[in-house]
Amino acid sequence: MIRGEQLSKSYDNVTALAPTDIHVREGKITAIMGGSGSGKTTLLRLLAGLDKPGSGHVWYGDEDLCAITDRRLYELRQSMGMLFQYSALLNSLNVYDNVAFPLHEHTDLDETVIHTMVSMKLEQVGLRGFEEMMPSELSGGMAKRVAFARAMSMDPKIVFFDEPTSGLDPISSGVISTLIQNTAQKNHMTSIVVTHDVQAGLAIADHVILLWQGRIIAKGPPDAIRESDDARVQQFLEGRPDGPIPFSRSTTSYIDDLTHRPGTVRLES
Amino acid sequence: MTDLSIKQSALAVFFGQLGRHAMRGIEQLGDGTMLGLNALTLIFRRPWQGKHFVLQMQALGVGSLVIIVITGAFTGMVLALQGYYTLAKFGSESLLGAGVGMSIIRELGPVLGAFMIIGRAGSSITAEIGIMRVTEQTDALEMMAVNPKQRILLPRIVAVTLAVPLLVSLFDVVGIGSGYIVGVELLGVNPGAYMGELIAKITMHDIYGGWVKTVVFGFMIGMICTYMGYRSEPTTEGVARATTQAVVVASVGVLIVDYILTSFFL
Ligand SMILES: Nc1ncnc2c1ncn2[C@@H]1O[C@H](COP(=O)(O)OP(=O)(O)OP(=O)(O)O)[C@@H](O)[C@H]1O
Ligand SMILES: [Mg+2]
Numbered sequence: 005m006i007r008g009e010q011l012s013k014s015y016d017n018v019t020a021l022a023p024t025d026i027h028v029r030e031g032k033i034t035a036i037m038g039g040s041g042s043g044k045t046t047l048l049r050l051l052a053g054l055d056k057p058g059s060g061h062v063w064y065g066d067e068d069l070c071a072i073t074d075r076r077l078y079e080l081r082q083s084m085g086m087l088f089q090y091s092a093l094l095n096s097l098n099v100y101d102n103v104a105f106p107l108h109e110h111t112d113l114d115e116t117v118i119h120t121m122v123s124m125k126l127e128q129v130g131l132r133g134f135e136e137m138m139p140s141e142l143s144g145g146m147a148k149r150v151a152f153a154r155a156m157s158m159d160p161k162i163v164f165f166d167e168p169t170s171g172l173d174p175i176s177s178g179v180i181s182t183l184i185q186n187t188a189q190k191n192h193m194t195s196i197v198v199t200h201d202v203q204a205g206l207a208i209a210d211h212v213i214l215l216w217q218g219r220i221i222a223k224g225p226p227d228a229i230r231e232s233d234d235a236r237v238q239q240f241l242e243g244r245p246d247g248p249i250p251f252s253r254s255t256t257s258y259i260d261d262l263t264h265r266p267g268t269v270r271l272e273s
Numbered sequence: 274m275t276d277l278s279i280k281q282s283a284l285a286v287f288f289g290q291l292g293r294h295a296m297r298g299i300e301q302l303g304d305g306t307m308l309g310l311n312a313l314t315l316i317f318r319r320p321w322q323g324k325h326f327v328l329q330m331q332a333l334g335v336g337s338l339v340i341i342v343i344t345g346a347f348t349g350m351v352l353a354l355q356g357y358y359t360l361a362k363f364g365s366e367s368l369l370g371a372g373v374g375m376s377i378i379r380e381l382g383p384v385l386g387a388f389m390i391i392g393r394a395g396s397s398i399t400a401e402i403g404i405m406r407v408t409e410q411t412d413a414l415e416m417m418a419v420n421p422k423q424r425i426l427l428p429r430i431v432a433v434t435l436a437v438p439l440l441v442s443l444f445d446v447v448g449i450g451s452g453y454i455v456g457v458e459l460l461g462v463n464p465g466a467y468m469g470e471l472i473a474k475i476t477m478h479d480i481y482g483g484w485v486k487t488v489v490f491g492f493m494i495g496m497i498c499t500y501m502g503y504r505s506e507p508t509t510e511g512v513a514r515a516t517t518q519a520v521v522v523a524s525v526g527v528l529i530v531d532y533i534l535t536s537f538f539l
Binding site: 049052054074078079081082084085086088090092093094095105106109110154164 | 320404405408409410412413414415416417418419420
């Protein structure tokens with residue numbers, strides 16, 4: 005139901021994403037995985053319509069996200085949620101008001117109903133009782149869980165998760181993964197999950213996309229990815245430092261850098 | 274290279290830079306105007322932002338009261354003092370009220386008031402919006418189907434546009450009042466003369482002129498400070514630079530526009 009067609013994005017001289025086709029299936033969990041800087045967040049923001057693609061189109065059904073009116077875009081977004089990599093909680097509002105924000109904005113529900121809904125969402129992420137705290141008083145992991153609760157507060161049809169479990173302890177991380185999986189099944193929610201966490205990603209996803217340097221190097225159901233004979237995929241899954249994917253992305257030689265910079269190491273010849 | 278060609282290339286570099294700066298300025302002017310007007314058209318679109326407008330009036334307007342009263346008071350006092358010594362030389366101390374009132378209502382109130390509001394409210398608008406960009410709060414609003422131009426920019430532009438005339442009116446009253454205290458109570462000008470000349474010499478035209486200025490200044494401050502924040506580079510330095518720039522551009526803008534308006538209206 006969401007289709008990216010030849011999507012690309014560059015910043016100045018960096019190609020963050022090479023032209024990419026992507027198909028997100030309705031009611032399923034699509035995991036986008038890949039190393040740091042491989043273009044996951046870039047792709048997610050394009051799919052969510054937060055950035056304009058350098059080329060290509062994003063289709064929601066038969067609507068082109070770049071061509072629709074603002075009004076229609078905001079209408080679509082009322083049934084979307086997004087968890088940002090760095091939480092992006094509204095600084096001036098406490099935890100309760102952050103989670104209740106979409107409900108206050110877009111529904112006429114009674115405050116008691118909203119209160120019940122917010123409590124429920126906070127309970128799910130283990131933060132009931134923290135309603136009065138301000139975002140600046142939360143730890144990174146807590147902020148992320150509040151952001152998760154906020155993304156889910158309208159029971160959205162489509163949710164974008166940018167690293168929902170990074171920065172969380174293993175238990176919270178397990179809880180969040182399970183929550184995504186359960187909600188997806190129960191509410192027929194379409195989820196796009198960006199993650200570094202290979203095991204969690206493979207465990208919950210119906211469909212996996214593996215990115216490397218702004219390109220898709222593998223896609224398919226988790227089993228197909230696990231059994232891929234592409235050496236790059238195997239290296240990523242096993243987390244091996246050596247292999248076809250170099251760890252360092254520097255383009256100059258390390259030893260040259262050390263010896264040719266003035267005032268640094270000198271090697272006697 | 275000969276001396277001449279060095280000179281020529283230095284000139285070329287100089288004018289090249291100058292040209293680039295000018296182009297960038299014009300680009301920003303266009304971009305900023307578009308952004309601000311875009312936000313302003315959303316005034317007619319639901320959901321209404323009345324509540325947020327009131328909150329901004331409170332934060333920006335009420336928040337600037339103290340500084341406006343203080344600067345208004347000292348401006349009036351120093352004007353009375355200076356004016357008294359100048360007028361005394363010609364034996365026309367009785368004109369003190371008219372002199373203080375005229376200067377404050379026509380020039381000093383709008384301009385100094387605008388400066389204070391730029392420093393107090395304008396800079397905080399830019400910094401706040403810039404930080405919202407850096408921390409992706411504006412993107413979060415977008416994804417929650419709330420238009421940040423309508424929610425964040427619009428109420429601030431409107432609030433500043435209305436707050437400046439109100440605050441400057443207060444500045445004027447406080448300035449004239451404190452001028453009275455210095456002139457009449459300390460320097461012994463006749464109270465009847467102070468108020469009488471003030472009322473006789475100042476016309477409604479002066480007052481309207483002052484108001485027109487304040488509304489224009491307020492609108493400019495709102496447009497510049499929201500634009501600088503919204504388009505600031507999303508880094509810590511970017512926001513810091515944008516805040517400084519907003520204050521400089523808005524202040525210089527106020528002075529330039531003040532001259533243009535004065536030459537038209539007064
Ligand atoms: N605003 C920007 N300006 C310039 N370059 C950018 C910008 N955003 C991303 N990039 C570049 O685009 C590339 C992809 O970035 P992206 O944020 O999509 O990576 P990512 O896969 O989400 O990484 P991580 O897992 O570390 O979050 C990187 O090389 C990055 O330097
Ligand atoms: Mg990322």
